[in-house]
Amino acid sequence: MKSIIKTGISVIVAGLLISCSSDTKTAELKLASIQCGMCTSNVETAVADLEGVSKVEVDLDNKIGKVTYKASIIDLAAIEKAIAAVGYDANNTKADPEVYADLAMCCKLPEDQ
Template sequence: MKKLLLLAIAIIGITTFGSAQVKKGIQTVTIQTPTVQCESCKKRIEDYLKREDGIQKANVDYKHHVTKVTFYTERTNAENIKAAIANSGYDADDVKADAEAYKKLPKCCKKTEDGGGM
């Protein structure tokens, strides 16, 4: 009986400690994405970020040119997220879009100086 009680206390302690760790390791960042212009851009970035390890959710606001990303700090960081956005073809804060990925974007998603935009 005593062993059963100790086992139950140990399981409760581990469960409580484990759930506290997850909540503590979540962070949200807001990244300026000035080249995002339309719903297609929004979907492209959100879908790309879903595949990245550690990202819990991403929300692109193309009207205000910002992207909010919630992620697990143990798995990734803000710099990795900016690099992921750049790898999808868009500028992210001070990280410029990957040139090859940018070339593959549809015309509506490109900068106006490159003949794109709405």
């Protein structure tokens, strides 16, 4: 009887571990409007502060971001909206125009400087 209970508990724990690990996703975001190190910092801070995000890296040279997050807590659309809310485009989500207007000059697109 004890071995049946131990086996049952082991199966349940293994199932939980598998389901939790499959919940973690990594997405690549196109960040076409980032221009400088300040932009990188602004985006990384905005995304890192989101509940469910475990890792964020922004590559300024390639204008991409990689985000690792728990899909049960947050989705990619919410991450894109958080980036847009601090003034930057993320994939097809456009930056908040009022916030973009208040960015430092170095953070604006060349045609807006």
